[in-house]
Amino acid sequence: MSNETNQEEPIKVVIMGxxxxxxxxxxxxxxxKIRYDQLTPPDMYPTKNVERTTLIEKNTVVWDFGGxxxxxxxxxxxxxxxxxxTSFAYYVADVQDYYRLYSSTMYFMTVFPIIIRNSPDAKMIILFHKMDPTYDPSKKELKKKFLDQIESFIESHKTSIEIFDTTIFDIKSITTAFSRVL
Ligand SMILES: Nc1nc2c(ncn2[C@@H]2O[C@H](COP(=O)(O)OP(=O)(O)OP(=O)(O)O)[C@@H](O)[C@H]2O)c(=O)[nH]1
Ligand SMILES: [Mg+2]
Structure with missing residues (x-):
């Protein structure tokens, strides 16, 4: 008798930004599945190093990388x-942080090749996050700028990337972005 079990390896999801x-x-x-009040986003503490959260029923482990x-x-x-x-790699860009747009694109271009090198089959997803219902539409320019800056870089890596707009004030925007994981 072998000691083999039917338990599969958990699916690994990383979240960076x-x-x-x-x-x-x-x-x-x-x-x-918290639903946040539109006026009061929660106070959160910065993540130290990497926190792993298991979505038990889905056999998935989410690695949340402190930024x-x-x-x-x-x-x-x-x-x-x-x-x-890694099976799924999410990169979170804050669309309300205009001043760090450049830093965010630079960090994306740093981690993207490292992820591909270590997990060549990982699905890559960018979340343009904090697209709140109250968010000034004129600032949506930031998303375009981010994409313009990484366009040729992405093409040179010949990897497809999925893109979603998300906000904690619309749970569906988040579950949709994670629908292949959940
Ligand atoms: N307006 C708005 N604020 C958000 C949204 N999502 C998160 N926040 C706020 O953004 C702040 C930072 O959130 P965190 O989740 O701690 O950010 P993080 O990326 O984990 O930060 P590190 O752990 O330091 O890497 C908190 O005050 C959140 O309440 C959103 O969709 N809209
Ligand atoms: Mg954190």
């Missing part, structure tokens, strides 16, 4: 350990 982009809040929505520079430097020096066996 700059600090304050909203990654942990998104994981909270996925695990608790503060300290943690970014830590896991990017040992990316293999953190990014191998």
């Amino acid at each position: 700059l600090e304050n982009a909203g990654k942990t809040t998104i994981v909270d929505v996925l695990t608790q 503060q520079e300290l943690y970014r430097n830590e896991y990017l020096t040992d990316p293999e350990n953190y990014l191998r066996f």
